[in-house]
Amino acid sequence: MTEYVGRFAPSPTGPLHFGSLVAAVASYLDAKAAQGRWYLRIDDVDSTRARADAVAAIPHTLEAFGLQWDGAIQYQSPRRDVYEEALQELIRANLAYPCACTRKEIAAIATRGKSGMIYPGTCRNGLPAGREARSWRFRCTNTPVAFFDRAHGGISIDLLETQGDFLIRRGDGLHAYHLAMVLDDAALGITHVVRGADLLYATAPQVALQQALRLPTPKYWHTPIALSPDGRKLSKTNAAPALDSDNPTPYLMQALEFLQLPPPDELADAPPEAILDWASRHWHRHVIRSVTTGGVECP
Numbered sequence: 172m173t174e175y176v177g178r179f180a181p182s183p184t185g186p187l188h189f190g191s192l193v194a195a196v197a198s199y200l201d202a203k204a205a206q207g208r209w210y211l212r213i214d215d216v217d218s219t220r221a222r223a224d225a226v227a228a229i230p231h232t233l234e235a236f237g238l239q240w241d242g243a244i245q246y247q248s249p250r251r252d253v254y255e256e257a258l259q260e261l262i263r264a265n266l267a268y269p270c271a272c273t274r275k276e277i278a279a280i281a282t283r284g285k286s287g288m289i290y291p292g293t294c295r296n297g298l299p300a301g302r303e304a305r306s307w308r309f310r311c312t313n314t315p316v317a318f319f320d321r322a323h324g325g326i327s328i329d330l331l332e333t334q335g336d337f338l339i340r341r342g343d344g345l346h347a348y349h350l351a352m353v354l355d356d357a358a359l360g361i362t363h364v365v366r367g368a369d370l371l372y373a374t375a376p377q378v379a380l381q382q383a384l385r386l387p388t389p390k391y392w393h394t395p396i397a398l399s400p401d402g403r404k405l406s407k408t409n410a411a412p413a414l415d416s417d418n419p420t421p422y423l424m425q426a427l428e429f430l431q432l433p434p435p436d437e438l439a440d441a442p443p444e445a446i447l448d449w450a451s452r453h454w455h456r457h458v459i460r461s462v463t464t465g466g467v468e469c470p
Contacts, residue, residue, distance in 0.1 A: 175207025183225035186413035198365035204454035211240035235416035237443030254346035269304030290335030321392035
């Protein structure tokens with residue numbers, strides 16, 4: 172039987188919050204319940220948004236909550252040569268093409284899909300006269316991308332209809348998240364990806380890249396996302412409050428309640444390691460909802 176290898180891969184754009192904790196706990200417990208490995212990767216490919224204080228704080232916060240990873244911490248920033256090599260492979264296979272469009276130009280004519288603006292294909296058949304390449308895009312096909320998710324079942328997405336040819340190297344020269352993520356997951360041997368349902372539709376372009384680069388496709392499980400009382404996703408962008416590393420137990424108890432695995436009352440004052448040990452032994456005895464239906468107030 173293939174060993175379970177999971178990961179938690181936060182972007183270091185700010186401190187971890189309750190939504191981050193839910194994702195970390197779900198991926199950690201799923202790995203530990205299967206007696207597998209759980210890696211920590213700091214997804215700092217976007218150097219324009221990465222914060223040095225967050226890069227340093229994330230491991231300390233996870234340790235305070237008893238979430239101990241296996242092996243060394245992985246970082247994306249030293250792997251830019253790997254991403255560029257994969258881009259060149261896609262170019263040689265005619266699966267990537269140069270694009271001269273600015274975001275403003277695309278916004279002026281594009282329609283919107285579930286993943287944002289749908290690229291209209293302006294440069295698909297060549298750069299417009301007098302224009303120079305700014306970025307590179309992946310050439311999607313008319314064949315829908317299919318994958319299976321443990322919470323949502325079989326999913327099939329037509330990328331050309333839902334988002335169009337997507338960026339794999341940006342106008343500022345940085346490689347895009349989708350390309351970096353699939354290469355890094357493959358390098359770590361990731362077999363299972365457990366993350367929030369807000370990333371469900373990001374899976375299709377990632378699977379398309381995996382297929383184009385002949386990389387393995389992990390098994391996916393997109394869990395419910397935590398919402399604020401006003402119905403917005405808890406995120407760094409929405410200024411979600413940071414976790415209190417000096418008082419981890421209330422947050423951890425609430426995260427497990429959110430994941431429909433409420434710990435017994437006798438663990439209310441227990442250290443995080445004891446709570447996680449109990450949770451890993453009970454993890455496969457419950458069913459998580461496929462969607463989030465309401466807000467969560469942080470302790």
